[in-house]
Amino acid sequence: MSTFTKNVPGASITYDIHGELTAGSIPLLLIGSPMDAGGFATLAAHFPDRTVVTYDPRNTGRSTRDDPTAAVTVAQHADDLHALLGALGSGPVDMFASSGGAVNALELVARYPDDLRVLVAHEPPAGGALADRAALESVCSAMVSTYNSSGLGPAMAQFIALVMHRGELDSEYLARPVPDPSAFGLPTEDDGDRTDPLMANMRGGVVEFVPDVEAVKAARTRTVVAVGADSGGPSDGELAARSAYAVAELLGTDAVVFPGGHADFSGERAEEFAAALREVLA
Numbered sequence: 001m002s003t004f005t006k007n008v009p010g011a012s013i014t015y016d017i018h019g020e021l022t023a024g025s026i027p028l029l030l031i032g033s034p035m036d037a038g039g040f041a042t043l044a045a046h047f048p049d050r051t052v053v054t055y056d057p058r059n060t061g062r063s064t065r066d067d068p069t070a071a072v073t074v075a076q077h078a079d080d081l082h083a084l085l086g087a088l089g090s091g092p093v094d095m096f097a098s099s100g101g102a103v104n105a106l107e108l109v110a111r112y113p114d115d116l117r118v119l120v121a122h123e124p125p126a127g128g129a130l131a132d133r134a135a136l137e138s139v140c141s142a143m144v145s146t147y148n149s150s151g152l153g154p155a156m157a158q159f160i161a162l163v164m165h166r167g168e169l170d171s172e173y174l175a176r177p178v179p180d181p182s183a184f185g186l187p188t189e190d191d192g193d194r195t196d197p198l199m200a201n202m203r204g205g206v207v208e209f210v211p212d213v214e215a216v217k218a219a220r221t222r223t224v225v226a227v228g229a230d231s232g233g234p235s236d237g238e239l240a241a242r243s244a245y246a247v248a249e250l251l252g253t254d255a256v257v258f259p260g261g262h263a264d265f266s267g268e269r270a271e272e273f274a275a276a277l278r279e280v281l282a
Contacts, residue, residue: 007082011065015055015084026117027093028052032076033100034197036061039158043265054082060197068195069204077104082112092117093282098265099123099240100201103209110212113219120280122226123240123262126247130212141206147199151190153181154198160184167236196252213250224280225253226237230261238262256280
């Protein structure tokens with residue numbers, strides 16, 4: 001594995017190349033957000049025949065930025081990915097993108113339609129595509145306000161409760177008392193830090209995202225939206241699963257069902273997950 005750093009406006013991005021880039025080969029990028037490169041080590045190991053590239057998004061892991069407290073937008077992440085691909089110099093690549101990384105990848109396809117050959121967008125939390133997006137925006141706005149005023153523990157408790165919730169957000173959900181951070185093993189005291197990468201993405205509006213459908217359809221990229229079998233359906237699923245089904249519908253395609261849940265590409269079902277990914281890429 002070789003590690004490189006690419007300077008981009010306002011940040012430096014660290015990425016790893018597993019194997020060697022050779023003429024005519026098509027690298028496979030495995031990305032998330034805010035998950036860093038380490039979260040894809042298990043999945044990468046199941047593709048020894050591919051040159052795999054992983055990276056740390058800005059303000060995550062080894063990647064830094066000039067103002068670590070500022071919001072990070074989906075457009076900034078997409079521009080970072082475009083710069084990384086330019087540094088590779090390999091032409092269109094294949095990409096597996098999960099969670100916030102899938103949102104960023106959909107924006108990448110819309111902004112830079114020649115960058116990817118195949119995109120597998122796994123459970124993008126594109127809340128702007130949902131019927132209950134107004135309620136979701138209210139919940140996320142309250143979460144960010146909690147982070148700004150009280151720190152990471154109370155805000156993360158709200159985040160965990162949100163992503164675990166199944167089905168649409170209704171008046172009952174909005175009327176719930178805020179969850180206790182200690183119930184999730186989170187700190188209750190505010191340490192004053194405001195550099196958390198997940199909350200930076202929340203500040204940047206990641207869960208309000210809706211893809212530019214016409215631009216994605218017009219791109220050279222074959223875009224496949226994927227959803228975990230254990231994550232629920234289009235109406236009774238978790239937030240990321242419901243969003244995935246909604247994005248697939250907007251694109252006029254069917255979501256492809258993968259094994260496991262939201263992060264099972266990194267767990268005990270990684271081999272099964274990798275086999276499904278290999279089939280879709282082919």
